[in-house]
Amino acid sequence: MSKKVAVILSGCGVYDGSEIYESVLTLLRLDQRGAQVQCFAPNAPQLHVIDHYRGEEMQESRNVLVEAARLARGNIKDVREGKVEDFDALILPGGFGAAKNLSDFAVSGANCTVQPDVLAFAQAFARAGKPVGLICIAPALAARIYGPGVVCTIGNDPDTAAALTKMGAQHENCAVDEIVVDTERKLVTTPAYMLAKSIGETAGGINKLVDRVLELA
Template identity: 70%
Template sequence: MNKKVAVILSGCGVYDGSEIYESVITLLRLDQRGATVQCFAPNIAQMHVINHLTGEEMPENRNVLVESARLARGEIKDLSEARAEDFDALIMPGGFGAAKNLSDFATQGAACQVLPAVLELAQSFASSGKPVGMMCIAPTMAAHIFGPGVVCTLGNDDDPAAAASREMGVEHQACEVTEIIEDSKNKLVTTPAYMLAQSISDAASGIYKLVDRVLELTNK
């Protein structure tokens, strides 16, 4: 039986949305493993819009769901329609959209809050014992979802995001870009991806392992 996986996107582009390579690699691996995928994104305004050529903020407004549809080739639904009972697992790619649109970690650090719709859905997966995969900066939401003591990685122990996560109650573990960290109690799998990756193949090595392990955990 094919596994059904929900993927939450946060826009389109590393600086203000989902990291495109991470998202595509995730979707590719899920497809290679025969999983049925449904992408979701919150129907909200982006925190801001970044010119990815210059890195400067642009004087315009964009919608997270509409931008995420670019990555999903239009096959995406409003996050409000997502139900944990319809899926076997949940995966959240990174990109600064995870810290700007799915949460306010980018501006609030350890005092951040997670978007209520994201938090409610992720906690539904957690309370149902269904595996969750988070990559890059997305694990900064882990303490809110799973509570203090959750084990995850953001790459290097001395990264400011790792320090802020520890302040929130995360048990942070350093991890190479090619590897994953698993919290067996919470069925959470994390990998650094572009927190450390120097190339798309670097990112893919860890993301493939994350996807494979998440799918394996659906059987446990």
């Protein structure tokens, strides 16, 4: 029987939403493994909009759900509609949207909060003992989802790792093509573009993360 996996997106574009390669690689691997996938995103405004060509902030506003629908080819739902009993696992790709739209980690660091609808959905998976995968910078949410002692990785960046440690997480350094598994909590994390220099490097870790999440489910 195929596993049902919820994927939370945070917009569309590395600098202000979901990292596109990470998102597509996640969805591709889930499809290759025969999983049924439903994408979600919070129905909320982005922190800001970045011109990905010039790298500059644009004077306009966009909605996270509407932008994330680009990645999901329109097949996406408001995260408030998500019900943990409908799924076997949850995965969050990275990109600055995880630190700007799913949380305010990019602004508040260790004092960050998680978007309430995203936090409620993710914590439901934690309470149900269902596996969760957090990619790239998304492990910044781990301590808020699971509480102190959760084991995770963002790669080896000392400042980011220190912020996660201050939040109560136990950070482990990790190579780009590897994963860190908190077996007690069924949490799987991988650095992806926190370390990757190419889409191929990114794929190695994401494929392992998806495979392990499905195994734990």
